[in-house]
Amino acid sequence: MWQIIGVLKELPVALFYCFLGLGVFVENLFPPIPADTFVLLGGALAVSSGVLKVDLIFLTVCSTNIVGALVAYGIGYGYGRPYFQRKRGGKIFNRKQLEELEIFYHRNGLMALFFARFIPGFRVAVPVFAGIVRLSPVKTVVVIGSASAVWYSFLLYAGLVIGENMAAVTEFQDKLNLMLGVIAILLTAYATCWWMGSRGSK
Secondary structure (H helix, E strand, C coil): CHHHHHHHHHCCHHHHHHHHHHHHHHHCCCCCCCHHHHHHHHHHHHHHHCCCCHHHHHHHHHHHHHHHHHHHHHHHHHHHHHHHHCHHHHCCCCHHHHHHHHHHHHHHHHHHHHHHCCCCCHHHHHHHHHHHCCCCHHHHHHHHHHHHHHHHHHHHHHHHHHCCCHHHHHHHHHHHHHHHHHHHHHHHHHHHHHHHHHCCCC
16 A cells, blocks of 8 residues: 555656556456556545645546446447357357346336446446447436446545545545455355346246
8 A cells, every 4th residue: 555655646637647547458358457546546645745636536536437337338339248148159159048137127227327336347248238238328427427427526525534544544445445345256146146047047
């Protein structure tokens, strides 16, 4: 954590915004990127730097998060359905499973998109499947944008309150990651049970 804060402090202001935006964008395609940590630290640094603007950080991370999610949505929209209709993709999801996913998304997809923004890993997968089942792109943007605004407002506010107390930042991030990790594990277990139970249906 100290190494990260040291690197971020040395970045020029414009490059700092670009760094945050790129991290948030890439996380939509490569989940191991710790974008939430960067945003939290961005809020903490905004307290002491006198140069960084919280509103610009917010606009940067929200906009790039939406763009990244739409790229994932576009990949699913353009390539997902044809892939799963082929033999190799059919080994992952068969026709019946895709039909069940489509029913789920058209009933609960917007809610899933909203809450998935808060869960590591799921924030990547859910937009992809929203594209596969052809969920409305306009509604997708609105929901992802709303969820991103809520999530990044929370992280930036936490960073502003904690400030540059790295022990407090680390403790907060660890507790947050633990809570979200438990939720992700439970959701993964549920999804795995559904996948295994539905494999017999062609």
